[in-house]
Amino acid sequence: xxxxxxxxxxxxxxxxxxxxxxxxxxxxxxxxxxxxxxxxxxxxxxxxxxxxxxxxxxxxxxxxxxxxxxxxxxxxxxxxxxxxxxxxxxxxxxxxxxxxxxxxxxxxxxxxxxxxxxxxxxxxxxxxxxxxxxxxxxxxxxxxxxxxxxxxxxxxxxxxxxxxxxxxxxxxxxxxxxxxxxxxxxxxxxxxxxxxxxxxxxxxxxxxxxxxxxxxxxxxxxxxxxxxxxxxxxxxxxxxxxxxxxxxxxxxxxxxxxxxxxxxxxxxxxxxxxxxxxxxxxxxxxxxxxxxxxxxxxxxxxxxxxxxxxxxxxxxxxxxxxxxxxxxxxxxxxxxxxxxxxxxxxxxxxxxxxxxxxxxxxxxxxxxxxxxxxxxxxxxxxxxxxxxxxxxxxxxxxxxxxxxxxxxxxxxxxxxxxxxxxxxxxxxxxxxxxxxxxxxxxxxxxxxxxxxxxxxxxxxxxxxxxxxxxxxxxxxxxxxxxxxxxxxxxxxxxxxxxxxxxxxxxxxxxxxxxxxxxxxxxxxxxxxxxxxxxxxxxxxxxxxxxxxxxxxxxxxxxxxxxxxxxxxxxxxxxxxxxxxxxxxxxxxxxxxxxxxxxxxxxxxxxxxxxxxxxxxxxxxxxxxxxxxxxxxxxxxxxxxxxxxxxxxxxx
Amino acid sequence: xxxxxxxxxxxxxxxxxxxxxxxxxxxxxxxxxxxxxxxxxxxxxxxxxxxxxxxxxxxxxxxxxxxxxxxxxxxxxxxxxxxxxxxxxxxxxxxxxxxxxxxxxxxxxxxxxxxxxxxxxxxxxxxxxxxxxxxxxxxxxxxxxxxxxxxxxxxxxxxxxxxxxxxxxxxxxxxx
Numbered sequence: 001x002x003x004x005x006x007x008x009x010x011x012x013x014x015x016x017x018x019x020x021x022x023x024x025x026x027x028x029x030x031x032x033x034x035x036x037x038x039x040x041x042x043x044x045x046x047x048x049x050x051x052x053x054x055x056x057x058x059x060x061x062x063x064x065x066x067x068x069x070x071x072x073x074x075x076x077x078x079x080x081x082x083x084x085x086x087x088x089x090x091x092x093x094x095x096x097x098x099x100x101x102x103x104x105x106x107x108x109x110x111x112x113x114x115x116x117x118x119x120x121x122x123x124x125x126x127x128x129x130x131x132x133x134x135x136x137x138x139x140x141x142x143x144x145x146x147x148x149x150x151x152x153x154x155x156x157x158x159x160x161x162x163x164x165x166x167x168x169x170x171x172x173x174x175x176x177x178x179x180x181x182x183x184x185x186x187x188x189x190x191x192x193x194x195x196x197x198x199x200x201x202x203x204x205x206x207x208x209x210x211x212x213x214x215x216x217x218x219x220x221x222x223x224x225x226x227x228x229x230x231x232x233x234x235x236x237x238x239x240x241x242x243x244x245x246x247x248x249x250x251x252x253x254x255x256x257x258x259x260x261x262x263x264x265x266x267x268x269x270x271x272x273x274x275x276x277x278x279x280x281x282x283x284x285x286x287x288x289x290x291x292x293x294x295x296x297x298x299x300x301x302x303x304x305x306x307x308x309x310x311x312x313x314x315x316x317x318x319x320x321x322x323x324x325x326x327x328x329x330x331x332x333x334x335x336x337x338x339x340x341x342x343x344x345x346x347x348x349x350x351x352x353x354x355x356x357x358x359x360x361x362x363x364x365x366x367x368x369x370x371x372x373x374x375x376x377x378x379x380x381x382x383x384x385x386x387x388x389x390x391x392x393x394x395x396x397x398x399x400x401x402x403x404x405x406x407x408x409x410x411x412x413x414x415x416x417x418x419x420x421x422x423x424x425x426x427x428x429x430x431x432x433x434x435x436x437x438x439x440x441x442x443x444x445x446x447x448x449x450x451x452x453x454x455x456x457x458x459x460x461x462x463x464x465x466x467x468x469x470x471x472x473x474x475x476x477x478x479x480x481x482x483x484x485x486x487x488x489x490x491x492x493x494x495x496x497x498x499x500x501x502x503x504x505x506x507x508x509x510x511x512x513x514x515x516x517x518x519x520x521x522x523x524x525x526x527x528x529x530x531x532x533x534x535x536x537x538x539x540x541x542x543x544x545x546x547x548x549x550x551x552x553x554x555x556x557x558x559x560x561x562x563x564x565x566x567x568x569x570x571x572x573x574x575x576x577x578x579x580x581x582x583x584x585x586x587x588x589x590x591x592x593x594x595x596x597x598x599x600x601x602x603x604x605x606x607x608x609x610x611x612x613x614x615x616x617x618x619x620x621x622x623x624x625x626x627x628x629x630x631x632x633x634x635x636x637x638x639x640x641x642x643x644x645x646x647x648x649x650x651x
Numbered sequence: 652x653x654x655x656x657x658x659x660x661x662x663x664x665x666x667x668x669x670x671x672x673x674x675x676x677x678x679x680x681x682x683x684x685x686x687x688x689x690x691x692x693x694x695x696x697x698x699x700x701x702x703x704x705x706x707x708x709x710x711x712x713x714x715x716x717x718x719x720x721x722x723x724x725x726x727x728x729x730x731x732x733x734x735x736x737x738x739x740x741x742x743x744x745x746x747x748x749x750x751x752x753x754x755x756x757x758x759x760x761x762x763x764x765x766x767x768x769x770x771x772x773x774x775x776x777x778x779x780x781x782x783x784x785x786x787x788x789x790x791x792x793x794x795x796x797x798x799x800x801x802x803x804x805x806x807x808x809x810x811x812x813x814x815x816x817x818x819x820x821x822x823x824x825x826x827x
Contacts, residue, residue: 010814011811011813011814014813014814015795015810015813018794018795043817043821047789047821048789050766051770051774051785051789052790053767054767054770054771054774056681056682057681057685057688059701060698
């Protein structure tokens with residue numbers, strides 16, 4: 001009994017209080033026969049009595065909690081932060097899981113049309129149409145709440161974190177959440193001043209003070225009208241437009257525009273993205289834009305109607321264009337000038353002129369910079385990156401030497417001829433393979449492109465015809481042009497000149513008329529006209545095509561087909577009025593192609609040189625600039641919205 | 652002796668940390684103080700330790716949400732606080748200043764008071780290893796499982812210590 005163990009009765013006696021009734025019964029049975037254990041039991045019972053009788057100590061001090069309201073506030077804020085952080089993270093996670101699930105359920109797109117690649121981790125473009133905007137916003141809201149909550153919760157360590165959280169909260173509310181975002185605040189002010197603010201129209205977050213208006217309701221019905229249509233960019237020439245999605249609204253610094261980044265999805269599932277401009281906003285109540293005078297789809301909504309005497313080419317026509325096929329150029333080339341909203345607007349019709357090299361392996365085009373100057377680009381069809389031709393400044397007209405070795409362009413003059421009179425024009429020559437270093441620069445008065453033949457560069461200056469060597473830039477005076485009538489006060493003028501490919505005869509504008517003269521000064525002819533805007537010889541030097549255009553833009557635009565002797569063989573009306581580009585002959589001399597811009601449209605006209613018949617090859621929703629290929633078998637198309645296309649000429 | 656509020660009851664009472672802790676304090680202040688007094692045998696010392704116990708408990712209040720038995724948790728803090736303070740003061744043995752306790756300094760002690768004095772003296776002569784389980788069981792009426800939670804040992808070890816404590820106390824009290 002003196003060696004207590006687990007199973008020994010002493011163990012049970014020592015903690016008798018915890019025994020079950022059955023165990024107590026067993027103990028008492030044992031005690032009845034074991035005097036020693038009974039004595040221990042009584043001793044332990046007395047111990048318990050004695051120990052339990054020890055007096056309790058009554059506290060002489062009372063715990064007094066100081067109610068610290070500030071601490072209470074910070075503790076409460078920290079606790080709120082805990083809840084916000086957990087709740088925000090949960091919202092973020094659930095929303096992402098849900099959106100990924102919805103995205104995974106989307107039909108697979110197997111389009112073959114040229115891509116507008118989606119960045120990695122991008123949700124399908126049509127997702128906004130399938131879920132509630134608040135579901136789309138949930139990851140952002142959850143993330144923001146989680147971050148702010150974490151900052152509040154960090155207040156247990158330092159008060160600077162909740163302060164930072166409060167600043168972040170106020171910043172987010174006043175910059176993104178209407179109607180608070182309609183109030184001016186410093187960040188909005190910077191946005192408004194610097195420009196470049198953009199927002200996702202599918203989310204309920206918008207800075208109303210910076211954006212100043214919502215163009216989506218205005219644009220949506222216009223987009224709806226394009227569903228099912230085909231055309232050039234942003235439509236597809238073969239696949240009808242199936243649906244669209246607004247992805248972003250951009251407010252540039254130039255508040256005359258808002259750009260709506262729109263994804264055009266075609267019938268085969270492929271898609272392309274374009275920034276549709278909304279132009280010339282009108283201020284409504286409270287300084288916000290109530291509507292826009294012009295929008296980027298107006299040119300595509302216009303009816304495509306044949307003009308009198310210029311019927312559209314039909315299947316049975318002698319000449320027509322086949323379906324356009326996209327050229328696979330470098331992505332940089334495809335993006336040239338696509339950010340220029342003027343291509344979309346009625347106010348900007350003749351912004352581009354494509355000039356194909358004689359080898360057909362490259363072409364020239366311009367891009368309008370933000371300061372409205374033009375950058376000339378050499379674009380290779382081999383897919384390499386486009387190369388800048390002019391270094392700074394702007395350009396007027398541009399072209400190739402017949403062998404494709406040199407690029408010649410006219411540019412605004414930079415020098416000062418005399419006090420207050422600036423140099424009118426610069427004639428610049430560069431080698432194609434050495435664009436960085438111009439071969440020659442010469443100040444001239446005429447802004448039109450000089451005539452480029454194998455012999456050299458022909459230009460007019462001081463009432464005479466001059467010839468510049470491509471290689472050296474050296475100029476020689478060829479002959480006097482007594483009928484030129486050119487101004488001599490160094491003000492820029494546009495005075496077209498064309499020397500025949502065999503370098504035997506020159507054609508030039510003289511007053512409103514067309515003059516022809518041999519390069520030795522003999523055999524002068526004057527063909528009456530109402531203003532000559534462009535002249536092009538055919539390859540044989542037997543004929544030329546001249547565009548006659550009334551200086552006051554009152555009369556029709558005509559193409560005169562004139563023999564080298566000055567006989568007008570045909571006169572074809574190609575537009576009721578407005579500008580045109582220089583005529584382009586097919587190599588066989590049978591057709592003349594002319595780009596016209598009647599009433600600010602963009603038309604592709606062809607004139608049968610044999611009979612003077614005119615056909616309009618342009619199509620609805622093309623709205624394209626074009627250049628005839630050197631072999632005369634296709635046209636290069638572009639409408640300033642991204643892509644370059646090749647349409648075969650079917651004869 | 653004491654009524655032990657359950658954890659859920661205390662949680663329901665608590666609308667915030669302070670209210671929660673005030674409820675805890677009100678429920679356990681006197682038992683903990685008495686327990687400490689029985690451990691150290693000195694009233695002032697016990698009061699000081701009691702404050703230390705609640706300071707520690709307040710600091711650890713967030714972990715209280717995970718505690719199954721609040722009473723055992725508080726007694727564990729009290730036991731550790733007593734040990735730590737004694738260790739800091741280099742009181743290697745748990746020697747009380749019992750004779751200086753004004754509560755027991757009476758001019759004509761009653762027999763009951765003398766017996767209480769003898770019980771306390773015997774208790775204080777127990778080693779802390781045996782004194783703590785005996786006080787917790789017999790004075791504070793904790794179960795052996797709760798004592799095991801307080802001391803961080805098994806229930807069987809508690810029962811073994813109780814046996815040893817009772818036998819040793821019996822000898823010491825006889826000597827008194």
